[in-house]
Amino acid sequence: MKIATWNVNSIRKRAAQVQAWLARESPDILLLQELKCEARDFPELDFAGLGYRAEIVGQKAYNGVAVLARIPFTVTQRALPGLAVAGDGVNGDGAVEARYIEITAAEMVIGGLYAPNGNSGGAAGFQKKLRWLDALITHARALLAADTPLVLAGDFNICPEDDDLAPGALAADDALVRPESRARFRTLLWLGMTDALRALTPEGPLYTFWDYQAGAFAADRGLRIDHVLLSPTLAERLSAATIDRTARAAEQPSDHVPVTVILR
DNA sequence: ATGCCTGCGGTTCGCAGA
Numbered sequence A: 001m002k003i004a005t006w007n008v009n010s011i012r013k014r015a016a017q018v019q020a021w022l023a024r025e026s027p028d029i030l031l032l033q034e035l036k037c038e039a040r041d042f043p044e045l046d047f048a049g050l051g052y053r054a055e056i057v058g059q060k061a062y063n064g065v066a067v068l069a070r071i072p073f074t075v076t077q078r079a080l081p082g083l084a085v086a087g088d089g090v091n092g093d094g095a096v097e098a099r100y101i102e103i104t105a106a107e108m109v110i111g112g113l114y115a116p117n118g119n120s121g122g123a124a125g126f127q128k129k130l131r132w133l134d135a136l137i138t139h140a141r142a143l144l145a146a147d148t149p150l151v152l153a154g155d156f157n158i159c160p161e162d163d164d165l166a167p168g169a170l171a172a173d174d175a176l177v178r179p180e181s182r183a184r185f186r187t188l189l190w191l192g193m194t195d196a197l198r199a200l201t202p203e204g205p206l207y208t209f210w211d212y213q214a215g216a217f218a219a220d221r222g223l224r225i226d227h228v229l230l231s232p233t234l235a236e237r238l239s240a241a242t243i244d245r246t247a248r249a250a251e252q253p254s255d256h257v258p259v260t261v262i263l264r
Numbered sequence B: 001a002t003g004c005c006t007g008c009g010g011t012t013c014g015c016a017g018a
Helices: A011-025 A122-145 A179-190 A196-200 A245-249
Strands: A002-007 A029-033 A053-057 A065-069 A074-077 A100-105 A108-114 A150-155 A226-230 A238-243 A259-263
Touching: A002 A011, A002 A108, A002 A150, A002 A226, A011 A029, A011 A065, A029 A100, A029 A108, A029 A150, A053 A100, A065 A100, A065 A108, A108 A122, A122 A150, A122 A179, A150 A259, A179 A226, A196 A226, A196 A238, A226 A259
Parallel strands: A002 A029, A108 A150
Antiparallel strands: A002 A259, A029 A065, A053 A065, A074 A100, A100 A108, A150 A226, A238 A259
């Protein structure tokens, strides 16, 4: 079972790159984030020809998540439970932001997520990020309490430890490294989830994102903010976890690259 | 300390990203 996640920073701009990547890598499931379009504008036919069915949670201009899979699956959530409350995690239209999609496939629950960045909107924007992460934790806790085999993958917008960002890449008070953000990532680990990349590479720099600005990729000044978390029985099946840095060297790349896990 | 790019919406700039 091969599962991947990729923040594509506009699926319309990146459709050809995603298509080529699917043809080469043939994952069973690819989770996508930052579609930056509504569901009706998602180029699903580009992927159907390769045998992938798409389910999309879209939004105009911002956010947006999707699942592409070549194995049978059923959608179980199109938003995090608990966030559809007025004034909490909602955009100006009163609709929940398009940041979570969840499926069942191969006797697993797989959540594809795009956490708020938390650097815009001042203190309120950061609090929104924390509330969103709290809702993710609450949902994960309920699934794990029922012994659900669970994968949570996507752009968490958190660098969990100091090895997960290049020295000086972020200010100490950046929302991606603030103690409150990191504490929530650790809470997911304490619930029993395993950070797949770190399970196989416990120490040293690992990056999944490089800023477009100031030659960050050439200088390898990156961040690890895209993660795959596995519940205990799935962690026991983990055989590989990889970051495809080559995607960042493409013409007009996303600023994020794919992260892939293989479960026996 | 700040801006550096990029994408989008809808205009020639602002917002968000991270």
